[in-house]
Amino acid sequence: MKNFSGLLMNSSLDPAGFWFPDQASQNAELVDDVYFFIYWVSIISFVIIVALMVFFVRKYKRNKPDHMPPKQSDHNTVLEVGWSIPVGIVGVILFYFGAIGYIDAKTPPSDAYVVNVRGYKWAWEFSYPNGATSTDLYLPANTPIKLVISSDDVLHSFFVPAFRLKQDAVPGRYTEFYFETKEPGTHHMFCTEYCGTQHSTMGTRVKVDPETQEKVMDPETGQPMVENQVFVLPQADFEQKLKELGNPCEGLDAASCGKLLYAKKACVGCHSVDGSKIVGPTFKGLWGSDRKFADGTSAKADENYIRNSVLNPKGQVVAGFNPVMPTYQGKLSEEDIKSIIAYIKSLK
Amino acid sequence: MSAPAVDVGHADYLKHAKGILSWLYTLDHKRIGVMYLIVTSVSLLLGGAFALLVRAELFTAGPTIMEHDTYNRMFTLHGAVMVFLFIIPSIPAALGNFVLPIQLGVKDVAFPRLNLASFYIWVLGACFLMWSMYDSAIDTGWTFYTPYSSDNANAVSAAAMGVFILGFSSIFTGINFIATINKMRPKGMTFFKMPLLLWSLYATSLIQVLATPVLAITLLLLTLERTMGLGIFNPALGGDPVLFQHFFWFYSHPAVYIMVLPGMGVISELIATFSRKRIFGYSFIAFSSMAIAFLGFLVWGHHMFTSGQSKTASIIFSALTFTVAIPSAIKVFNWLATMKGGAIWLTTPMLYALSFIWLFSIGGLTGMFLGTLNVDVHLHDTYFVVAHFHYVMVGGTLMALFGGIYYWWPKIFGRMPNDKMGRLSALLTFIGFNVTFFPQFILGSRGMPRRYYSYLPEFQDLHQISTVGAFILGVGILVGFAGVVMSLKNGKKAPANPWGANSLEWYCSSPPPHENFKVQPEATDPYDFSGWKWDKRTEGYVRKASEA
Structure with a gap:
C-alpha cells in the first residue's frame, strides 16, 4: 500500500486538513490514499465532461431556427466500447485497493489490545481488560487495537473520524474493527446510526454545565468546550488512567x-x-x-x-x-x- | 364510468368534457398524467417545506427553531414524502403517462382503467402514509430500520402499509407501460426505433414490477413478528436486525434506479432535440438503461458495508457496484457526443439538461468514493452520503423533471411557459443546489454524521452555507413552478411543435385532441429533425412542404 500511495496520490495533497481530520491511525493513511486517488480521478473526469459541454455549447450554437447541422455518423462501436474501458479499469483499481484496506481493518493481529465498546441509548461505554469502564475512550499510543462492539438496545454505529473507523453496533452480536493508533492526541467520536432523540449527543458533544445548562467556554480560545472524546495517551499515562478508572469511587463519600x-x-x-x-x-x-x-x-x-x-x-x-x-x-x-x-x- | 364521447378532433382533451367529475372518472391517460403532475408537485412542495425546516434548524450548532424530537420527525417526513410520494412517481406517472401513448401514436395505454386505479391507489397510499406518520409521530427516518422501529411497531407497520399501497400504484403503472410498449407500437416502430424515453420507462417499469413485491414480503414478516411474536428482525425475540436492512435495500436500491432512469430518458430526448442531431450511440444508451435496471438488483449490499454483514458479502457487493459505473458513464459520454457537431439551442429545457449533466456527473463520480470499501467505511452515514444521493436524485431527477415539464408543457396545456422565469429558475436551482450540497461533501469527509439535530461548533460555517443554498434552491423551484403555472393565464398559445422535435407527440395539436390521433400513424424516426422548418407566424416548426 505504501507503493500505491507513492505511485499515485497521497494525502500530503491535503496538508491543511481541508478534507479530513487528523490521520490518527494506520488505517487512516490507507483510506486517505485511496480517497485522494478517487478525488483526482473525479476532478479530471469532471473537468473533461464540463469542458466538453461548455466547448460544444459555444462552438455548435444554433444560429437560426432552420439551422440543421450536417449529417454525421451517429455511432461508433469502437469508440463506445473504448471509452468504457478506462471506466472499467478505474473500477477494478478502486475495488482492489478498497477491498485490501477493508480486509486489513477486519484482520487484527493476535496481540491487538482489546477494548469492548457498548452502545446504548444514548451513550457509549468502554471496558478494558482490567475490568475498568469509562465513557471517554482511552487508548495507548502506537498500539494495535481491536474494538469489539455491541449494543444493548437498537442499532448504533461507532465512528471515530480521525481513525477513519466506523462499525455498527448490533444488538445480539459482536462486531469488530482493528486499527493501529499513532501519536498521543485527542479525537472526536460519534454515533452514526440514527438511534432516536439524543442520537446527536451520543459521542463528542458541546460541554454543558449540568447546573446552569449553559455551554462551558474554553477560557483560552473563547470557543465552546467539548466532552466525551477519544484520548490516545502515552503508554505510562494510559496505564495510570486504567488504574484510576478501575476504582472511581475510592476515597469518596x-x-x-x-x-x-x-x-x-x-x-x-x-x-x-x-x-x-x-x-x-x-x-x-x-x-x-x-x-x-x-x-x-x-x-x-x-x-x-x-x-x-x-x-x-x-x-x-x-x-x-x-x-x-x-x-x-x-x-x-x-x-x-x-x-x-x-x-x-x-x-x- | 367513462366520460361521454365527443367528436374527435373538435375539442382538445382539456375541453373534451367539463366538470370535476369528468376529471375524477377520466380514463384518458393525458388527464391522469395531469392529475399525477398536480399531486406529485404538491408532494414536492410539501417535502421541500420539510427540507427547509430541517435546514433552518441546522443553521446553528445547537437548538435553533425546534426540539430534537420535532427535528427527527421532520427529516423522516422529508425523506418519506420525497422518496415515496414525489420522486418515484414523478416522471413516469406524470410525464410518462402523458407522453408514452402519444409517442406510440395510440389513443391510450393498454389498460386505461388500471391506469386510473393506479392513481387512486396512489392517493389512498399517500393518505395512509401521511396519516400514519402524523398520527404516531414516526421518527425512524424513511428507512424504518429495526429494532429502533420495533419500539413503535404498530406505527411502522402502518407506514410500511402505506408504502406498500403506493407500491401497488407503481406496479400498476409498470404493468401498463410494459404491456403498452410491447403490444401497441405503431407500424414500423421496432424496439430499436423507439424514442429513448420509452426505453428508460420500459426499464423502470420492469424494476417496479419486480422489486416492489419484496416490500410486501417485508411488510408481511413485520406483521408476523408483531402479531405472532416470531423473531425475524427484532433481536429481543431472537431476530436479526441486519436482515431487515437486506430486505429494505433489496427493494430500495432498485428503487433508486426507478427514480433516476426516467430522468435519463428525458435528458436523452432533450439533448437530441436541442442539438437538432441524431442521438449518438442509440443502442448503447438503450442497452445501458436495461443494464442499469438489471445491475440495480445486485448491489443492495453496498448500503451495508458497516452494518455487520459478512466481509465476503461486502467485498462482492463492492465489486458489483463498480459495474454500474459503466452504463452510467456511457450515457454521459453519448449525450456529449450528441452535442458535438449539433446546432445547440439553449432553451429553458436544454439549460436544465446541461444542469443535469453537471450535477449527475458529480453525483456519479462521488459514488465511486462510496463504492470503494475502506473509503465508504469512513464516509458511510455522514453528510458525504447525503450530498451524493442528493446530487443524483435532486440534481439528476429533479432537473430532468423540470426540463421535461418545460419541454412538454406546451403540449400538455397548449401554452408556452414563461421563458424568462424558466431561465431564472434553471439558474437559481443550479446555484442553490450546488451551494446547498457541495459543502456537505466537505462536512462528511471531515466526519459530520447525518441525522444530527445538534453538532459540534466547527461544522457550523459549512452548515450555514448549506442552509442559505437550500433557500436559494427553494426560491428557484417556486420560480420554476410560477413560470409554467402563470402561462396558463397569459402564456402565448403554443404551436403543435415549438421545438422541432420529431417523436409522434409533436404531430398532434397542442394540447392534443381527446383521442390523440384519428388513426394510429406510422412510426417516425424520432431523431431525424430534417423534415421540419421554422414557421414565423406560429413561432413553431411545421413540416416541410415536400413531405407535408
Missing part, C-alpha cells in the same frame, strides 16, 4: 460517588439537576416528592422507588414523559445504586 456515576453512566443526558426538563424528570427536589404516573397511580419517591426506576424504568413512568429509558440492570451494582440514591437525596 456516597453522594460524591453518586455524582460521579451520574456523569459517567450517562444519567446526565436525560435528567437535569437544576429543575429543568430534558428527556426524563429532573433529580432536583426529587427525593421525597409525590410522583404521579402515566397510568394514574402515584407513589412517594423513596429508596425503593429510585431503585425500581433504575432497574425497571418502564414500570413506573412519570406522567408527561415517554418510556424511553433503558434498564440499568447489570450496568450499576447495588453499591452504585446506593450512591445514586445518596446523590439524589443531596439535591434538595
